[in-house]
Amino acid sequence: MSQQVAPVALRDIQRPVAATLERVVDELRRIIAADFPVIAEVNEHLLRMKGKLFRPTLLLLSHQAAGGEEPRAVTLAAVVELIHLATLVHDDSVDHSALRRGMPTINALFSHQVAVIMGDYLYSRAIIELVALDDLEPLRVFARVTNEMTVGEMRQLEAHDKLAYGEAQYDALIRAKTASLLSGACEVGALRAARDCREALARFGMSLGMAFQITDDLLDYTQPQAVTGKPSGLDLKEHKVTLPLIAALARLAPGDRRLVELLMASPDPPDDLVAEVIRAVEAADGLEYARRRAQELAQQAETELETLSPSPARDALRDSIAYAVERHS
């Protein structure tokens, strides 16, 4: 993969669906609208911190690649972003995160209470919108996926502070937490396509999503705050065990392993200890191992696309793989 594909900008991937994506933002605004003051304020903040619309992009590209031309795809794309937003709001509250995409989180800017309630508000709005489409199929997929995501969040709680946390558990975590929604986005985009096409896109989204999350976890080791909008080494600071550390632990020299134990035993690890552990993980090829796994998953995702007929949307989906594993933020 990395040999064949030059770095890809999200904008390029979005080209085949650019016009539709603009309507997705309006649709999102319409769906979450509220006349209750606090809710309206939070909504404005959420729309300002609006992300890169990666999930709506995948949904719309899958739709197009599978030969769909339904107007409701705009609503479905808005809903997948809305579910993502609802999840972020609760995740930030659960993690006590203060920053997201370089902006204050809802729990930081308003309160923990507002964050819990707003997550519920956004999610129930998403369900209302899906019901209004008068079709149980998207509901079926998204209900399953959001339930998987809550199990993923529970797994995340377990991934703290545990040096015995293994790769199989990590895989189950990132499938549930991240990949399930990307898979759901692709599947919902192709709901009315032939079954093999729908299933291939669901599997594509799952492999892509796992590669995406591994890359995210790698960025925590490699990128400074200025690039990601989050402090670097934050996962380690918060005692979150991710793939680079899991891979490195098996091979760490006793002294370096002791450093990791020190970090995990420290309620608020100092920056130099975090930097030392990052160095040790890199020296034990933890980063390299994680990169290799991301590449393998990227390869699997690419294979799934072979089921589809050639189209600009299929090309964009292929490029989205490169984007997922090569991005810097």
Next chain:
Amino acid sequence: MSQQVAPVALRDIQRPVAATLERVVDELRRIIAADFPVIAEVNEHLLRMKGKLFRPTLLLLSHQAAGGEEPRAVTLAAVVELIHLATLVHDDSVDHSALRRGMPTINALFSHQVAVIMGDYLYSRAIIELVALDDLEPLRVFARVTNEMTVGEMRQLEAHDKLAYGEAQYDALIRAKTASLLSGACEVGALRAARDCREALARFGMSLGMAFQITDDLLDYTQPQAVTGKPSGLDLKEHKVTLPLIAALARLAPGDRRLVELLMASPDPPDDLVAEVIRAVEAADGLEYARRRAQELAQQAETELETLSPSPARDALRDSIAYAVERHS
């Protein structure tokens, strides 16, 4: 009402649907089952603290009173309790409550994080179960209701510490927070009945629910912890403004008003100050006013039942009104 009806036990109300209610508990257990350890533990705790199944009771009685005999009513009844549970888990987390029904809350026993995630888990399970029924109508009602409940929770945040909080705002709050789900339970029970019957039961549930919540707010003024499972005067301690206080405020002598201001200004009001304010609210007929409003709403609820043909289930629904306004816990 109170002249005609002797105190009613919930057990009596539940008689026409007693056999079905037992299956509701099994159904609830089936729906929330999980093989992930933390989730399974929380589930066990929730099932142990299982309440009085008032909402499933209303759903099943409405179903029967409207002439329904569908097996899926058991699942719908389990789902309405599940939605209620999900809401309680988040509410307790938002309110930092330590006790519920005399038992420790999820946030107290596990953690705030677990409570947020579990609420999401339970709610998404409810949606999955509704989707599996292959009918959009119950989903339509419950999605609307859960969204209203989140707006109600947001209103609740505003009902803190505000002596300018008025009765219209209080009404909007208790409709959204409590009555909407009772109304939804009654409506979903009667989804396949004639439209006038379905709508009458929805209105019945709304009036009943408002009377129910006013009574709940009164109990906070009148009942000791041993009876309700919650410390008495807790709402005042937490600066929650409810109907007895709203009604009394308009008539309080300046000295008593000053007591209320003192209480609201105190981050942790002492018990004797709480007791003084309760006395002042009672002296200004705040309790009496709230009781009268509950009775009016009870009367409205009773009127709605006239649309239905006579049946044991209709009688039980009538008794549920007396239960709602005359209960002591």
